[in-house]
């Protein structure tokens with residue numbers, strides 16, 4: 037007997053399935069599962085106010101997330117905002133830029149750009165698909181225009197997100213995300229650890245700084 | 254009764270540094286969880302919902318396993334099944350050998366510890382790089398985790414500092430925790446990127462997409478699973494959830510209960526290997542579904558509820574026993590209340606005989622458990638079995654038998670207690686008894702209040718007669 | 721679980737069976753008499769069934785479910801004729817209310833009787849406060865006190881505010897907060913003698929916190945826990961004195977504390 041048959045057989049026996057081949061009624065199981073998602077507001081924190089983008093911005097800079105935030109009017113303003121941030125941090129205008137056409141088409145004059153982050157990259161810049169107000173999370177989907185490591189290798193992670201893509205709650209992301217990408221990365225602040233005596237330190241392995249650029253669009 | 258457990262307990266209790274380390278982390282954890290719950294008045298409702306979600310999955314586990322397998326396979330993942338820990342390790346080692354792996358990186362996974370994967374990799378001559386900071390500390394020290402969220406909870410910062418100085422190539426120069434974390438970052442960076450295989454666990458397996466969810470605050474899971482050519486996930490079969498939305502309900506509970514944050518910094522859903530056009534990611538994605546006793550727990554009404562556990566660690570942070578003896582004294586992968594329930598199931602009741610008994614049944618673990626597992630009742634269930642199986646020490650059995658014999662005979666009992674209190678008073682000095690035969694376990698540590706000269710029942714009878 | 725919610729019955733005179741508990745009977749009869757007088761003051765006709773011994777918890781919690789069941793049957797038989805059963809211990813009351821049905825789960829003849837007894841069994845202080853609407857009158861004690869919430873009462877029966885509400889009515893008594901008031905003292909019934917070293921480590925920490933409260937008295941609702949804490953306090957030479965809260969409420973707070981000569 038294969039391990040698969042052994043495990044499934046043991047599970048079915050434990051559940052008292054009458055005939056081992058009996059499938060559970062999938063429609064009934066699905067209905068029961070769906071019912072468990074009813075009334076989501078009863079089980080999630082309420083947002084302050086009604087505007088998800090406002091709540092998101094407040095959340096991102098709260099101690100819970102601990103990121104910094106800047107606002108721009110349009111995508112075209114992003115290079116300027118990135119420059120401001122790098123200058124403020126005393127960093128050279130050197131950037132790993134996510135190969136997203138929306139970003140690559142901007143005017144990056146004066147920057148030295150790289151397609152992919154190096155292991156010791158100082159700063160990388162990307163555009164998140166969504167923001168989530170409840171948690172202050174940025175959502176990236178891996179793909180031809182988004183590398184996973186771009187969010188993890190740099191010391192400074194700079195991420196833009198459009199106000200129109202801010203979702204109120206985690207469930208709202210589940211509703212709009214579509215077919216699962218290879219990696220869906222929900223990023224909520226910079227890398228941190230509490231592994232030594234529970235005391236919180238930033239920049240464990242991933243970025244030490246997260247800077248969010250909220251695009252009014 | 255010189256059990257291994259008692260020996261390890263004695264050692265732990267005499268280790269003042271250990272107690273300092275335990276307190277430093279658990280006190281913070283308790284405070285942060287409490288603060289997180291204050292900000293989340295929906296916690297009670299969410300906990301009930303989370304409990305129902307887990308119960309639903311457990312009741313339809315066969316259905317969800319098959320759905321997950323179907324969708325994961327469709328995403329390009331290879332799904333493996335392992336009935337026990339040996340089989341799971343064999344599968345993982347086989348994949349590593351097939352990939353020609355000399356070095357693997359591992360992102361913290363308690364299931365990996367449970368099945369003995371670190372040891373199996375080493376025995377196979379494969380270099381193992383633990384990427385979670387705490388696991389890295391534990392690996393350097395040649396130890397095992399002492400907590401499921403903070404594996405190096407038993408180490409003080411001073412001990413970590415000494416360890417890093419002795420083993421890092423370019424260790425920290427100043428004695429702050431920041432500098433130590435930086436030292437580990439430097440030490441591990443190039444190893445992250447040079448492994449052939451990355452191994453992770455799973456916090457959730459999402460049935461309707463075949464995705465595997467990992468959560469970390471350090472970002473080490475993604476650095477472990479993205480650069481190598483092969484990503485292997487080892488996951489217990491109870492980790493399933495129907496969909497992403499169900500996972501989110503449980504994530505809110507998990508993270509708040511574990512660290513007091515609202516969400517982990519890095520919450521990632523991995524679905525299959527690198528796709529055409531992808532800029533990075535593994536070529537091969539393997540998922541090993543591990544039973545290792547879980548189907549037995551499923552069959553057992555006295556243990557089934559334990560399959561709800563989402564491994565948040567709150568029960569141990571709030572356990573008075575754990576906070577005195579730490580994790581290692583439990584002698585197994587899972588410590589604290591959840592470990593005291595799980596370990597007898599995984600290792601056999603005889604080997605873990607003490608664990609279900611070494612508990613005051615105070616109920617605080619159940620109170621904080623985000624999926625309402627009745628841990629005290631499950632522990633008492635183990636006591637019931639160990640009584641029936643004759644694992645309770647003879648001294649305890651005879652003591653209880655004698656007492657029960659009397660207690661079932663009220664006249665004898667009242668005569669007996671009346672005599673006993675008189676006998677006890679022979680040992681008193683003032684109102685206290687400092688030493689008394691048969692009471693050494695109490696009086697070795699505490700004084701015993703001397704009983705009044707006559708029992709309540711005697712005095713009451715006198716009063717009523719006098720009326 | 722908090723009590724179900726029958727309305728207070730201030731005017732009727734219910735027949736209350738007092739379950740003294742084995743510990744109070746043997747070690748601290750004063751507590752039994754305090755309970756007796758409080759129940760009478762709260763307008764109850766009190767009976768003390770002579771067939772009572774122990775609730776069976778030590779056996780049940782040691783895994784001897786049959787032993788626990790045997791004593792559960794005895795206790796049920798001794799008390800089921802009363803309108804209410806009142807116990808000056810959250811732990812023993814919790815055993816009857818929450819666990820008799822588990823101990824007798826396989827006994828169809830006794831299970832309904834266990835359920836019936838559970839439904840009318842109460843811990844003393846919550847019974848006085850919630851069911852009798854009783855408050856102490858003219859009871860005075862010039863002292864400062866801190867209160868430890870024993871685990872079974874707190875978590876199985878939801879007893880938290882009732883003892884404090886009652887103690888606040890005692891003239892001259894100052895209640896001080898206790899850090900970790902809801903954290904187990906390490907007694908745990910037979911735990912404290914099966915794993916004495918762990919129990920000792922736990923109660924030592926508790927003793928430090930009790931002393932840090934600055935209170936002169938330690939009060940609680942469970943004699944077992946109080947004996948554990950008082951014994952640890954005395955061993956470390958502490959001046960803190962321990963009483964069951966019922967004793968203070970019954971005006972016996974000027975008498976000998978736990979471990980003091982009569």
Ligand code: SF4
Pocket residue numbers: 510561562563564565566567568569591618621622623624625626
């Ligand atoms: S038993 Fe409950 S509290 Fe303990 S680790 Fe599991 S989920 Fe968390």
